[in-house]
Amino acid sequence: MQIKIDRSKVIFKDYSPNQILLLPPSLEEMIDPNHPVRIVNQVVDSLDLDNLIKKYKGGGTSSYHPKMMLKVIVFGYLSNIYSCRKIAQALHRDIYFMWLSAMSYPDHNTLNRFRSERLNGVLKEIFSQVVMLLVDSGVISMNEIFLDGTKIEANANRYTFVWAKSIKTNKEKIKKQIKELWAYAESVAKEELENNEPEGFEKIDEQQVRKTIETIDKALKGKEVNKQVKAKLSKVRKKWPEILKRYEQQEELLEGRNSYSKTDPDATFFRMKEDHLGNGQLKPAYNVQISTENQFIVGYTEHQLAADTTTLKEHMESLRQQYDKLPQAVITDSGYGSEENYEYLENNYVEAYVKYNYFHKEQSKKWKEDPYRADNLIYNQDEDYYLCPQGKKLIFNGEVKRTNDNGYEQAIRVYQSQGCNGCLVKNLCYKAKGDRRIEINRKLLEYKRKARERLTSEKGIEYRRRRPVDVEAVFGIIKQNKNYRKFLTRGLEKTQIELGLIAFSHNLSKLATKN
Numbered sequence: 001m002q003i004k005i006d007r008s009k010v011i012f013k014d015y016s017p018n019q020i021l022l023l024p025p026s027l028e029e030m031i032d033p034n035h036p037v038r039i040v041n042q043v044v045d046s047l048d049l050d051n052l053i054k055k056y057k058g059g060g061t062s063s064y065h066p067k068m069m070l071k072v073i074v075f076g077y078l079s080n081i082y083s084c085r086k087i088a089q090a091l092h093r094d095i096y097f098m099w100l101s102a103m104s105y106p107d108h109n110t111l112n113r114f115r116s117e118r119l120n121g122v123l124k125e126i127f128s129q130v131v132m133l134l135v136d137s138g139v140i141s142m143n144e145i146f147l148d149g150t151k152i153e154a155n156a157n158r159y160t161f162v163w164a165k166s167i168k169t170n171k172e173k174i175k176k177q178i179k180e181l182w183a184y185a186e187s188v189a190k191e192e193l194e195n196n197e198p199e200g201f202e203k204i205d206e207q208q209v210r211k212t213i214e215t216i217d218k219a220l221k222g223k224e225v226n227k228q229v230k231a232k233l234s235k236v237r238k239k240w241p242e243i244l245k246r247y248e249q250q251e252e253l254l255e256g257r258n259s260y261s262k263t264d265p266d267a268t269f270f271r272m273k274e275d276h277l278g279n280g281q282l283k284p285a286y287n288v289q290i291s292t293e294n295q296f297i298v299g300y301t302e303h304q305l306a307a308d309t310t311t312l313k314e315h316m317e318s319l320r321q322q323y324d325k326l327p328q329a330v331i332t333d334s335g336y337g338s339e340e341n342y343e344y345l346e347n348n349y350v351e352a353y354v355k356y357n358y359f360h361k362e363q364s365k366k367w368k369e370d371p372y373r374a375d376n377l378i379y380n381q382d383e384d385y386y387l388c389p390q391g392k393k394l395i396f397n398g399e400v401k402r403t404n405d406n407g408y409e410q411a412i413r414v415y416q417s418q419g420c421n422g423c424l425v426k427n428l429c430y431k432a433k434g435d436r437r438i439e440i441n442r443k444l445l446e447y448k449r450k451a452r453e454r455l456t457s458e459k460g461i462e463y464r465r466r467r468p469v470d471v472e473a474v475f476g477i478i479k480q481n482k483n484y485r486k487f488l489t490r491g492l493e494k495t496q497i498e499l500g501l502i503a504f505s506h507n508l509s510k511l512a513t514k515n
Helices: 036-045 066-078 084-093 095-101 108-118 123-136 164-188 206-220 227-254 312-323 339-347 442-456 458-481 492-514
Strands: 144-153 161-163 259-261 268-271 282-293 296-303 329-332 351-354 378-380 385-387 393-403 409-416 437-440
Touching: 036 066, 036 095, 036 492, 066 084, 066 095, 066 108, 066 492, 084 095, 084 108, 108 492, 123 296, 123 312, 123 492, 144 296, 144 312, 144 458, 161 164, 161 227, 164 206, 164 227, 206 227, 227 259, 259 268, 282 312, 282 458, 282 492, 296 312, 296 492, 312 339, 329 458, 339 351, 339 442, 351 442, 351 458, 393 437, 409 442, 442 458, 458 492
Parallel strands: 144 329, 329 351
Antiparallel strands: 144 282, 161 259, 268 282, 282 296, 378 385, 385 393, 393 409, 409 437
16 A cells, blocks of 8 residues: 655745855854864964064065964864865855954965974963963973873885995995905006005995095006906996095984985984784884873973884973973883983983883793892992802993984993803893893983882872873874874974974864863
């Protein structure tokens, strides 16, 4: 049986798209009182932007007001819009952007110049004002910070790279071939080269190669020379000076790094974690460090080296420069646990809740009950020796100095046993040949002891529980919720501005949610 529907009873709401309104609706009325755009407007209005305004020289045509430009770009980042072209489009069709810009329409070039040039050197100071507003409102205290890092991919070609190791290898090959050419020249024209021998081939550069080849050419002039050697000399004369000049320029750009991208020389190649298993590939990226409290970002820095260990001091000094003080406590994972960092924090009266390698393993029963582990050997402080489980002494054998990549010097004490070859439990004790030798860093052991006491205290356990929820959650929000995994601009200066805008917009987003 078919049911008939009476269409005459269906009523639609009025729809007259061509109707001209006598009084157009107000944008102010269309925006919710609690919308995040109002927080952006309110906070930016309260900031002191004198340093930003000083960036404008004056004269010529009028400029868009920096307050409006900052609001628009920050709200763009808050709305997951990072492209200046897309922000310029939103100014024409999004009521929130229209309201924020007061119906101004800067194009994408103007927005991009403001982001890259006007904000350069002043954004961090503006960001600091936002953080101090959060302190004044009681949202954060700045007494304790949670520090962590992540890698964000650079806007660079991942297949055009320069490796420091390749440069070193190629220079060694050039050095070897120069030595062979010199040896051949000496065998043919020893008298001519007797007083012209170079000081050495340890340092190979453009000028030395040119000088050495000129000397060889003069010595071999008029003499019968092997055809292969002639061809080699011709190649060396034409190509090697230019190649070495290029290597010198590349080494200046590397500045101690292991690699850089040709399309963004400030970016270094890192092993990126692409999934939950940590699988990935080498990509040009930056090491981004942030410090947080209650999931609000209080500081950010950007680095070109992969290891988090090397970033702590620079990040802390950045906080000191921003706020004229350091926090009372810093909480990190084991990536920051080094003698240099422990010493820095202690000298600056900052409580270090900083894990170190094997901190969690040390808590295990297996670790504690292993009598052959160097940390568990009995130490005689009066006579300065260690005692193995079999009663043999490991006697002090000297001290060595080691310097890390930052130039920090460590003192390592070496202890060595005697007569281990006949020991029945040698395979349980150690695997190396000869007598057992251990290296002890007394200073680092003391710092680890203090860190262990803090981390296992009631307060330390609470900090350890909070750390993943505080700082790691922020990276999750930035990368997953905001889908920000790759910089749009190139170069350290410009990417730092992008990072600052991400931090700025994140804090305002959190504040809007909290309110």
